[in-house]
Amino acid sequence: MKGSGKPNYMFVPSAIFATVLLGFYLSHRIFPGPEMVFLFLFVYASYMGNGNRFLRTFTPFVVSFLSYEALNRLVNSIPRRIHIYEPIAADSWIFGTVPTVVLQRFRMPILDFVGAAFYSLHLIAPTVFAFILWRHKPEHYQRYTVAFAACTYSALLTFLVFPVAPPWYGLNATRVLFQVDRLVGVPVFQTMYDYIGVNPFAAFPSLHSAYPWLIAFFAIKAWRKKALPVIIFPAVIWFSAIYLGEHYVVDVIGGFAYATFASILACKGGKIFNLKTFANMVSDSVLDGLEKVRLPIYRSENLYAFTFKRALY
Numbered sequence: 001m002k003g004s005g006k007p008n009y010m011f012v013p014s015a016i017f018a019t020v021l022l023g024f025y026l027s028h029r030i031f032p033g034p035e036m037v038f039l040f041l042f043v044y045a046s047y048m049g050n051g052n053r054f055l056r057t058f059t060p061f062v063v064s065f066l067s068y069e070a071l072n073r074l075v076n077s078i079p080r081r082i083h084i085y086e087p088i089a090a091d092s093w094i095f096g097t098v099p100t101v102v103l104q105r106f107r108m109p110i111l112d113f114v115g116a117a118f119y120s121l122h123l124i125a126p127t128v129f130a131f132i133l134w135r136h137k138p139e140h141y142q143r144y145t146v147a148f149a150a151c152t153y154s155a156l157l158t159f160l161v162f163p164v165a166p167p168w169y170g171l172n173a174t175r176v177l178f179q180v181d182r183l184v185g186v187p188v189f190q191t192m193y194d195y196i197g198v199n200p201f202a203a204f205p206s207l208h209s210a211y212p213w214l215i216a217f218f219a220i221k222a223w224r225k226k227a228l229p230v231i232i233f234p235a236v237i238w239f240s241a242i243y244l245g246e247h248y249v250v251d252v253i254g255g256f257a258y259a260t261f262a263s264i265l266a267c268k269g270g271k272i273f274n275l276k277t278f279a280n281m282v283s284d285s286v287l288d289g290l291e292k293v294r295l296p297i298y299r300s301e302n303l304y305a306f307t308f309k310r311a312l313y
Contacts, residue, residue: 037123064145072159073199075156081163082163084169087164087170087204087248088170091249095249100242112179114240115239116244119208119244121237122211150266154262155205164201164203165201165203166246166251168246175246176243205251208237209237209259210259212234212238216230217259
């Protein structure tokens with residue numbers, strides 16, 4: 001569904017606000033988070049005359065994304081037993097060695113920079129692709145949003161009950177992202193991780209691997225053969241995740257499996273069971289898990305659960 005095609009100058013106040021906010025972030029050395037991406041997409045949608053529709057129909061995706069980020073930081077604060085050796089054993093059983101270790105023996109600056117560049121698209125690519133679907137293929141946008149929410153929250157539940165350490169922690173492999181920071185002389189990734197508050201023990205399943213596959217799946221579903229080259233995107237991300245020391249191969253396989261299941265659920269779930277029941281089940285499971293570790297459930301967390309259910313309805 002497209003706008004009127006005529007620029008709507010009611011976007012000017014929001015554009016001014018977004019520009020001032022970005023200037024404030026940069027002047028105070030605050031790393032812009034995903035909220036800035038959403039804000040600038042809203043500015044563009046308003047310019048195209050779709051501001052109201054954006055607020056009505058894109059909000060579920062925004063809420064599912066931001067609520068996950070908040071809850072993942074909360075999960076990271078819970079004392080848990082971290083699983084270090086299981087993924088090492090799994091990779092060794094499959095390959096006879098740990099691929100991360102093998103790949104890092106052949107490190108090259110070009111691979112470091114290319115891998116870091118693709119890996120850093122984790123927060124941007126799913127949102128930009130959601131906006132492309134929203135604007136050009138709205139019939140697929142809703143299913144993509146459901147798949148994104150189902151994949152994200154099922155992964156969050158896994159992070160809560162089965163936290164897994166990445167190779168840079170479990171194997172003491174090189175964390176290439178931070179070395180890239182030192183090479184360029186700017187702590188881009190260190191600042192990003194410190195500001196967003198990334199959960200270091202959310203390696204399995206790899207959402208860095210799941211999201212690109214969701215994008216490829218729905219791109220092919222929406223544009224058929226024309227979108228086949230998009231498959232290169234998840235392939236490069238998967239290689240980067242392993243090479244950079246951020247994930248084991250088994251983590252990547254887990255991300256692929258979670259994304260595939262979520263995609264099938266979004267496309268065929270209505271024929272299998274009620275999505276409202278699934279929404280209640282997942283959100284209640286997350287909150288029950290938090291209660292079991294005796295962490296207080298504040299109103300904000302209940303609000304996140306509510307908004308997740310709304311995203312699926």
